[in-house]
Amino acid sequence: MSLGAFLMETGHHIAAWRHPDTHAAGGLDFTHYAQLARIAERAKFDAIFFADSVSVRDTHLPSLSRTARADHFEPLTLLSALSVVTDRIGLIATVSTSFNEPYNVARKFASLDHLSGGRSGWNLVTSSTETEAHNFSLDRHLDHAVRYERAKEFYDVVAGLWDSWEDDAFVRDKASGIYFDADKLHVLGHRGKHFSVRGPLNVARSPQGWPVVVQAGASEAGRELAAQTAEVIFVAHQTLDEAQQFYRDVKGRLARYGRAPEHLKIMPGIFPVIGKTQQEAHDKFDALQELIDPAVGLALLSKMSGGIDLSQYPVDGPVPELPETNGGKSRQRLLLDLARRDNLTIRDLYLRIAGARGHQQVIGTPQSIADQLQQWFEEEGADGFNIMSPWLPGGLSEFVDTVVPELQRRGLFRTEYAGRTLREHLGLPRPVNRHAQKAPERGELAAAAS
């Protein structure tokens, strides 16, 4: 079983910053993140993970100004610094394909992979909000289909750049003066619909060959892109049945692209609230929920539903039908299904997602939480989990000190790292350089030329 630690400022719960045990200014305090990374590494987690967006969603200041979501580190600068205070744990950052250039992205993740000795991972997202587009000289966001088309080409360029150099290209022989073997340098020469990128990358091939590619899209286009390109999927499910359907569907798509099912790890998000008893766990959760300002709850729901304003509806009435927008389609469907299934009011729904925000809340004892993770893992709902601690560092420490030992006792989770790279932790193969496979040809050419 794989475990990731999703780290978000003072915690995943929307009111976590008001929790008495959190450091309210933690979002821009490096020592806070260093502590979190060390806790996760002590528990032998596969990776720490940072989400990202490239805007402040300031459309509703009364709610925004009551959350800790407006100021945080840029994930790659933060992860580069965290690489120094950790030794084994994977380092996954979110970077959007809509607002960056593939050369810069290929280079930064390769650089982080070298810095960290093979621990970097890229969570490829297409971004989905208009507020982000407005920071990048776009009047409106690209359409969903165009975003995914661009993302696929972006990925192809990045992966191609990561193969610019064969693994043994740099000989650095002081005596002869040969620094690299020019035959092992490869120009990409990509000319496509969205990008023209010549290459080569100005970073040697990195310890993992390619940094691990992660995705989080669950729409049809997202699943298809993941089947072609992803090695890890972070996903939100509410029930085992949903999780199993998704797992079967995505794993079933892999053969079409010549990929084995075990080369894509599916890791649903889990929002764990842990108590010595069930009652204690629920009490802890209720205490957090009480810290939510109603303005914050409503605005969060509006955001999670793809930009629709629900403040016009009665907060204790039913959730209205939501027209499909240009935002994240899979999240809209997920929220509607949830409200229908459990017959929720708007207030019920915002309280429900305010904690886990579409991911599964697991409120219970270490044993009951381990039971559920075990069931999802053994019954093909998940290859692992992304742990979204309600508040930090306390929520993560509790998970590490109580649930992880229970998983280890059951033989479900490692007690020591076996490898050094993120790929090794996840059980993913190191990609062979596409050009290295042509080595015999090159040998023949060299022989013919001499």
Added chain:
Amino acid sequence: MSLGAFLMETGHHIAAWRHPDTHAAGGLDFTHYAQLARIAERAKFDAIFFADSVSVRDTHLPSLSRTARADHFEPLTLLSALSVVTDRIGLIATVSTSFNEPYNVARKFASLDHLSGGRSGWNLVTSSTETEAHNFSLDRHLDHAVRYERAKEFYDVVAGLWDSWEDDAFVRDKASGIYFDADKLHVLGHRGKHFSVRGPLNVARSPQGWPVVVQAGASEAGRELAAQTAEVIFVAHQTLDEAQQFYRDVKGRLARYGRAPEHLKIMPGIFPVIGKTQQEAHDKFDALQELIDPAVGLALLSKMSGGIDLSQYPVDGPVPELPETNGGKSRQRLLLDLARRDNLTIRDLYLRIAGARGHQQVIGTPQSIADQLQQWFEEEGADGFNIMSPWLPGGLSEFVDTVVPELQRRGLFRTEYAGRTLREHLGLPRPVNRHAQKAPERGELAAAAS
């Protein structure tokens, strides 16, 4: 006097990687850079500095494959990691305005400034090579004038984003639930010729207010941009007379923009080769020069002259007239002036620049080197120097252990850091937030509204 350490893989000399005391693979070894940063910090340098380009200049593989210039860390990921192993020294990275988006750049430097407690600096460059343009979906590079026009607008956007939040915007009051004061959030709303960026930035105003802005362009457009926006200029001069002319010219432009002369620090590059005697220093230099492969020397000269191929001319004949190209104009002029003044052949010229690459070579004893730095400093040729050690770490260690103590003895350089931020080291004021100056108005509005 300010001192910066220009850190480039195994050293500034083109053959440094072949020097017996360098670690040839240092360019992608974090421990190498951690050692260099600590050496510079031990000597109380103002900053370490990383140049950058976003391509491999692979137009001439026989020469490129004999240099250590094709693979290196991306500067911002590297500096973020170095922020953890240092405590006081400034951290300056080069990022191009031609191949990035201002929102991303504003954010990364603000993030690094928070990570490092106020030590980040941005060397704003426009980039000048076609090989870089080809990695960013451009068939050819933007024209010189357009690059500078874009750079100025890019800077305006970045500086505007850095003022998105007033310094005291984040109150983070758990009791009331107010995380930030919404009146202290400011939307930029920039709509210009090259960019439309709404803002606000999703990072709180950083310890320095604005990270320090550095520039290196010496053309007319570069000087004018620097006079408007730069706080430090890294520049290449061969003679004190040149340095003084430049110093007077640029400082003289500041009043036009309401700026004081002491708020822009001019720091020429210095390539020091140090011996106990003059002879020992020259022997050290000759030993490095002998490591230069002729193919490397010619290619370097071609690159430094703005992309003109000189391999068609007799290597021991005079340097031909160079037509002006779309590359870096100031460097072309600099090289031509140098060749005319000293009556150099092509070989002479490549050997001359192969070390310092247009910057001043200072070959001598600690005393004679200190004499020269003192003269340039006292006679208004420089506010400080960017030390481009021939090989690393040895060349930097020698400077730190012999020249720095001599400068300290003369009262020219600090023996301890007085401040904590890069601005404090350089004696630069912390910019007042443009919106904070309007605070009384806001108070009146609030009073009127209540």
